[in-house]
Amino acid sequence: MNRRSFIVLVVAAVALALLAVLGQRGGGDTSIAGATAGSAVLPGLAQGIDEVVGITVTGAGGERLVTLESGEDGWRVAERDGYPAATSRVNALLIDLAEARIVEEKTADPAFYDRLGVEPLADATATGLELGIESADGSRRALILGDAYGNDERYARAADGERSVLIDRDPDVARDPADWVEPVIVDIAAERIRRVAIAHADGETLVLEKPDPAAANFDVVDLPAGRELDYAGVANVTAEVLEALNLDEVAPRDPEAAASVALAVAEFTGFDGLVVTVTARAADEGAAWLEFAAGTAAAAAEAEAAAVSDAVAAEAAALNARLGAWRYRIPAFKYSQLTRRLEDLLSPLPAAE
């Protein structure tokens, strides 16, 4: 063995060792069609998620179903006159889209798009949805969401692409604009309420009061003689109406309706002086519309009057700013709780003999 042969031997051994190492790292991926598997469905969205200013949902026949616009004060639903959108829902959708990954490549043959529900939305029989994402720089991306697959996967296709894919998400995209609005009108804890006064159009009034926040039940003021409450806490549910009160519908306030007589006015006064007034007005058809207004009253504890009043005043102002331009419909059972009459709370009289 001479030096030259030895060097040749070493070089050969090193080359083989390199090959061996490369081979182990390479993993021998035998797939090429799967080159996109694992890659982002909407590349770049994760980095530019804060620059998204518009989201649109389009249905069959190219019909625009939902338009969400981002402004200084958050997301709004265009189909509901710009009412605030449910921010958590919008954010969840954007995060889902940003994190979505391709699981499998699917058909690129337009003849089979309908098998996955990713046919173009211009088609009147399309079953999918087209999701449009607009960014601040004017760029727009459109993703067609097709049929769901399994528990948490869905077929999709870039609207301007041929290849459909299976993605590892099933984004929650509602077709009804009503599902996108912020559902909570007000959320005032029942413990804060000291007094509820309901005045009906026919002049009947109902007043409920609680002496202090620790008291368990509301009492009916001016209970008629010989009558008693059906049960001790029967009046509580009315005081709880403003707790996580969700809307069914929302619309801009109608100035003409404001002039009409109210069906009922319910005034909720808190121990801290917050006053929320809910006015029910008749609708031409359907359930009554509710208008909300907030204000302040003298605080129960004089010593803390000034401090409480500032915070409460701010809260009232904020409520007015948010609710002042709108009218609402609420679930029927909530409406009936809001517009209780005295007789609803009393135990029935024994049948006359």
Next chain:
Amino acid sequence: MNGARQQRYAWASLAVLVVGFVAAVIASNTFLRGIKLDLTENRLYTLAPGTRDLLGDLSEPINLYFFFSDESTADIQVLRAYAGRVEEMLEEFVLAADGMLRLEVIDPAPFSEEEDRAAAFGLADQGLGALGGDSIYFGLAATNAIGEEAIIDVFDPDKESSLEYDLARLIYSLSTPEKSVIGLISGVPMTGGFDPRTQQMQPPWVMSQQMRQLFEVRTLATSLTEIDDEIGLLWIVHPTGLSEAALYAIDQYLLGGGRALIFVDPLAEVASLAADPTGAGAGASSSLEPLFSAWGLQFDPGRVVADNDHALAVNAGGGRPVVHIGLLGLDGDALAGDDLVTAGIAAGINLGTAGSLSLAADAAIELEPLLESGVDSGLMAAADFRFLTDPLTLRDNFVADGERHVLAARISGPLATAFPDGPPGSGDADADDTAAAADDAHIASTETSNLIVVADVDLLSDRLWIQRQRSILGREIASAFAGNGDFVANAMANLAGAEELIGLKSRDTYLRPFDRVEALQREADERFRATEQELQARLAEAESRLDQLQQAREDQGSLLLSPEQEEEIDRFRAEQLRIRQELRSVQRNLDSSIDRLGARLKLINILVIPLALGLIAVLAVVLRRPRRRKSGSGARAA
């Protein structure tokens, strides 16, 4: 010093060689994986051309998920070995698919997400209680580009020979979103159902199951009155009890350009008992009259083709197999070598009591034989084959006519209607508008046709081509021992226009017997039989001599043995001994011939490689010596 340095180099080289060797092995495992030189006669370890074509033609991606419980099978070598084979074959598929196949190998550990995925696909835990306690998954799930899925529930090592075919069929079913629609009209319970004879549910025939994997098969009633436009091919099996309207519908369908694969039979054993539990044989034969006659095709449902050239041996209950001239194993030139349907079916096709097809003298159609009997064949009455206890008795009535009989044929050319007066029942006195309209739509003839008619229904039944056995995994598996399935699949694919299926060959049945040993055995058998016959003859002779002597003695009224009798008995015994010894020596010679052959083979196997290497080494030394001598003398000269 030079010597010391050289020695250091030598030791260092040894170390480098070891490293290089290990690296070479690791690198070759990765880069040379799957590379092989397949020298088997039937190229068993290379993908079939049909499979390559199928994979090469894939136009949309298919995802394969191979689930194998690596940890749970750590001690089960046979499964692990087979899993390696399966994975290798899947990798070959991926390579041949040029990017359209994606493979993911998954080890579904118990209670893991991967196990959930396997379950979601429908793969079952094999629950091999005897082989292990942990869950074991060993299957394949595949998804195609339009959301369809298919699975191979478990890879059974006993089905290794059909692994490629099973995988190719799975890929085919996923790559063809719109399978050809086959309309099945059957007088036998091919698709399973309640058997009144056994009062039990019968499973579908393997033939039916296989066709359903390749095509969309719709069962049509024997009382049908029209055939849907979507039906691309009619599969007519044992057409008994077809209504007039049904026959008319078939007639018009074929005249309208439809294609058909028709199975009729002079004696369909699978049908005879099902149709008539009393065993009287009603419903056992079928024909497609009046259509056959209208076309000019002759088929006698009362006559069976008996073929001595291709007769199969069956177990008749006596222990020894006997030859049955009505059960035929067709191979070689009995199959049309130039027709796509039959070419390449190396395993042969088994038929049971088949009939004969021929053309009428004035037939306009063309008949191209696909399956034919041998020359040593003839027609026999179907009744001879009923209630057969000893198949050898068939030979009593067998007379070879020296002609080859057509057992299956491709029919093409002009067809005429079997209902020249129009739809059945249209000749009523008060013909109304609808009848008139039907008459207008009535097709009287066509110039072109493409049918395949097979004069045997039994070839579709499991017993002629399917063997069931229990596998190592405890499952009952069906494997083919004849090419009946290939024949029917090819015929259907050819008629339905799905020719790519024809290249997918089942390889279940490649047998590689030891020809030399069998030849030795046959030779010894013949010698043995000759000697045995000799013994029988001599024994009979000796016995008759004894009898004669006894007779003579009795005539004389004595009970004692005479000296002649005693001598005869001794001679007889000696003869008996001698012949028995001869028999034993024949058997011993056979055994020793086989042993000698075995020993010779072993010697060759053991010695050849070392000898060859040694020879090469010697040659290398010898060739180098002159060079060294030259360089040595050159140095000295310098």
